Amino acid sequence: MGVPDVYFNSWSESFRRPFGAVKIGSMIYFSIRAAGSTITKVDLMIQKDGEQTQEQHMARSSENDSLYYLKFMTEGKAGLYFYHFRISYLENQQEKSVFYGKAVDNYGGEGRAITDPAQIEQYQITCFDHRDPAPDWYVHGVIYHIFVDRFFNGDWYRRILHPKKNTFIYATTEDLPYYIRDKNGDIVRWDFYGGNLNGIIDKLNDLKKLGVSILYLSPIFEASSNHKYDTADYFRIDPMFGDRKIFDKLIARARRMGIHIILDGVFNHVGADSKYFNRFSHYGDGGAYQDLSSKYHDWFTFHGDHDHYECWWDIADLPTVNKEKQTYKDFIFGSENSVVDTWTAAGIGGWRLDVADELSDTFIAGIRKAVDRHDQNENDKVLIGEVWEDASNKISYGKRRHYLDGGMLHGVMNYPFRTLIIDLINGKINAQQAARASFTIKSNYPRDTLFANMNNMGTHDTERIFTMLSENEKKMRLAIWLLMVLPGVPCIYYGDEAGVTGGKDPDNRRFYPWGRENQKILTMFREAIKARRTDENLQIGNFYSFSIGLVFGCLRIQSKDRYTLFLLNPTLESITLDLDHLIDETRGDLIRHCLKGMLQTEKKIEAQSFRIDQTN
Numbered sequence: 001m002g003v004p005d006v007y008f009n010s011w012s013e014s015f016r017r018p019f020g021a022v023k024i025g026s027m028i029y030f031s032i033r034a035a036g037s038t039i040t041k042v043d044l045m046i047q048k049d050g051e052q053t054q055e056q057h058m059a060r061s062s063e064n065d066s067l068y069y070l071k072f073m074t075e076g077k078a079g080l081y082f083y084h085f086r087i088s089y090l091e092n093q094q095e096k097s098v099f100y101g102k103a104v105d106n107y108g109g110e111g112r113a114i115t116d117p118a119q120i121e122q123y124q125i126t127c128f129d130h131r132d133p134a135p136d137w138y139v140h141g142v143i144y145h146i147f148v149d150r151f152f153n154g155d156w157y158r159r160i161l162h163p164k165k166n167t168f169i170y171a172t173t174e175d176l177p178y179y180i181r182d183k184n185g186d187i188v189r190w191d192f193y194g195g196n197l198n199g200i201i202d203k204l205n206d207l208k209k210l211g212v213s214i215l216y217l218s219p220i221f222e223a224s225s226n227h228k229y230d231t232a233d234y235f236r237i238d239p240m241f242g243d244r245k246i247f248d249k250l251i252a253r254a255r256r257m258g259i260h261i262i263l264d265g266v267f268n269h270v271g272a273d274s275k276y277f278n279r280f281s282h283y284g285d286g287g288a289y290q291d292l293s294s295k296y297h298d299w300f301t302f303h304g305d306h307d308h309y310e311c312w313w314d315i316a317d318l319p320t321v322n323k324e325k326q327t328y329k330d331f332i333f334g335s336e337n338s339v340v341d342t343w344t345a346a347g348i349g350g351w352r353l354d355v356a357d358e359l360s361d362t363f364i365a366g367i368r369k370a371v372d373r374h375d376q377n378e379n380d381k382v383l384i385g386e387v388w389e390d391a392s393n394k395i396s397y398g399k400r401r402h403y404l405d406g407g408m409l410h411g412v413m414n415y416p417f418r419t420l421i422i423d424l425i426n427g428k429i430n431a432q433q434a435a436r437a438s439f440t441i442k443s444n445y446p447r448d449t450l451f452a453n454m455n456n457m458g459t460h461d462t463e464r465i466f467t468m469l470s471e472n473e474k475k476m477r478l479a480i481w482l483l484m485v486l487p488g489v490p491c492i493y494y495g496d497e498a499g500v501t502g503g504k505d506p507d508n509r510r511f512y513p514w515g516r517e518n519q520k521i522l523t524m525f526r527e528a529i530k531a532r533r534t535d536e537n538l539q540i541g542n543f544y545s546f547s548i549g550l551v552f553g554c555l556r557i558q559s560k561d562r563y564t565l566f567l568l569n570p571t572l573e574s575i576t577l578d579l580d581h582l583i584d585e586t587r588g589d590l591i592r593h594c595l596k597g598m599l600q601t602e603k604k605i606e607a608q609s610f611r612i613d614q615t616n
Helices: 197-202 204-210 244-256 326-334 339-344 361-372 415-425 431-444 447-452 473-485 519-534 536-540 590-599
Strands: 005-007 027-035 039-048 053-057 067-073 079-091 094-101 112-114 123-128 143-146 167-169 187-192 214-217 221-223 231-237 260-265 305-309 350-353 382-385 454-456 489-493 542-548 551-559 562-569 609-615
Touching: 027 039, 039 067, 053 067, 123 431, 197 204, 197 244, 204 519, 231 244, 231 339, 244 260, 260 339, 326 339, 326 361, 339 350, 339 361, 350 361, 361 382, 415 431, 415 454, 415 473, 431 542, 431 551, 473 519, 473 551, 473 562, 473 609, 489 519, 519 536, 536 551, 536 562, 542 590, 551 590, 562 590, 590 609
Parallel strands: 143 214, 143 489, 167 187, 214 260, 260 350, 350 382, 454 489
Antiparallel strands: 005 027, 027 067, 039 053, 039 079, 079 094, 079 123, 094 112, 221 231, 542 551, 551 562, 562 609
């Protein structure tokens, strides 16, 4: 007699079906294998998020006395369930328990049995209210993220449009970014290169040739800084970038070329130097800082006097707005002339919400409603949120977030995939760990969200991907193709395709090296983007990750006759593939079936290389 032998796999439909996230009200079928003659009962311990744990007794199969099963109905509002199993048994006439939860790596799939209930890591079920797919133009596209000041100056003589007082302009576009700070570390002189909207218009043909179909612009509204996350006027294009006429021209030109524009919505905070706060009196006598009777005063939280106020991350330049004030909600999204309505009506494809963690669910839902008002056709606009972690179970300020329940965000910035790409290629994780990490995201996210996530290898907030890969071109090629193969919409940070390097801010915000691009890397991007844009399997095919020894694998499949297989060898040694080393986390036969055909012709993958095969 001893501890029962227990096995469960949340990714295998032999043990839990249907797979992954489900619509609330769905029935879920659980099975678990528990072998042992002394077992007295098996219970599913399941908890709706925020509620008490339920004990659901599992019945023993009449055909297999080691198999226990249960049907469970999800109910109530959309949200999360968490669950594990308790297996009770007798030992020396005493009743004891063993528990089965997630593995020690805290991923889903195959778990582990433990005797200490305090060590249980529970499995997750994501329940959404309704399907909420992003527009086809978005899901099938490739995004290019432009930091406007650093991209291109469209003036014929390269003159800087409307330079700001008390700032400096770099002597050449090859100068490295640099901050001038005071003794407290605050930036006292903002730096500019002179990129503008006309510059983007001038380069639309280049972007089209690269293969991108979506432009995501860093903030373009009036602000003191070069990055524009300190908004001064939501209804005015920053004069250094252009004006409304030039913006409309950009929208029209891009539309004719089949390119959509996504704007950056920064609604959690504004600039201290803004018409709303006006700390430095650049906007007359009004504003919350200057005038207690200002219509903007109750948007902000002051402590004692006007010099002490709530600000984002304690950055005085970024006073935080009270998003629960109805006047602010109306200003951003709740009226026909709101910020979101005004710019969405101008013809943009959608928004990316800055620091979505700082916005309440009701605030995001309000923005989504305003965006949807401007759908020319059903499901024409997209709304993406900046979330750095797994957005399905995110807790922010002590509250569980419901971004993905339906009617809020279509998707989020997929930073977990960025980490996976870098760590796999740099050898910090192995192929099986990468497979488990990616499959956990798949199982936690609604399918529509998984395909709508904005996947990136770098942004204005991170080190450049080429730098993270030690400027190794072989590694870079692997990263580029992995970005195109993983589920979600690939997003290229401007200059990555040119081989731009850079560490943390501001070094990651160098000017684009026009005429000095790394042509080898540029060719890599063009080839990979073309594959992504022409292979529908890579856009909407179901996703399975797996490992064969040290090789990471990805299957994107629409049917048994329409699929694409991708195998990546990140190591420094060539590898001969052996199906006996296949680890399929679903414990099914689909991946093995698809691999058999691929490996009939060639079983070797060279060091730091990949293989991609399409079957249609």
